[in-house]
Amino acid sequence: MRRSATMKLGDLLGDFLRNSPLEPRLKEVAVMEHWHELMGAMDRYVRKISVDKGVLYVEITSPVVRSELFMNREELLRRLNERAGEQIIYKIVFK
Numbered sequence: 001m002r003r004s005a006t007m008k009l010g011d012l013l014g015d016f017l018r019n020s021p022l023e024p025r026l027k028e029v030a031v032m033e034h035w036h037e038l039m040g041a042m043d044r045y046v047r048k049i050s051v052d053k054g055v056l057y058v059e060i061t062s063p064v065v066r067s068e069l070f071m072n073r074e075e076l077l078r079r080l081n082e083r084a085g086e087q088i089i090y091k092i093v094f095k
Contacts, residue, residue: 027088031056034083038076042069054090056080066094 028051035056036043048059056077060066069076073092081087 031084031088056089056092059095070094
């Protein structure tokens with residue numbers, strides 16, 4: 001007997017994740033991956049990156065790079081959220 005209401009596994013997983021408490025954290029992880037793509041060659045100066053409650057914390061090893069990123073943080077914030085499709089990050093803190 002054949003079932004008429006079959007669904008693809010990818011659709012089922014997508015529905016599960018959208019309705020689970022894991023979704024916000026998965027979006028934060030995606031933003032951290034976008035950060036690495038966005039930085040390109042400057043990413044080698046990033047020691048540590050984390051997200052907590054909508055704040056992206058980035059630990060930078062070079063004071064010159066930190067200063068440059070600090071001056072462009074609004075543009076970086078806009079591009080990260082644009083890439084994510086919604087506002088996930090509200091603030092970027094450079095250490």
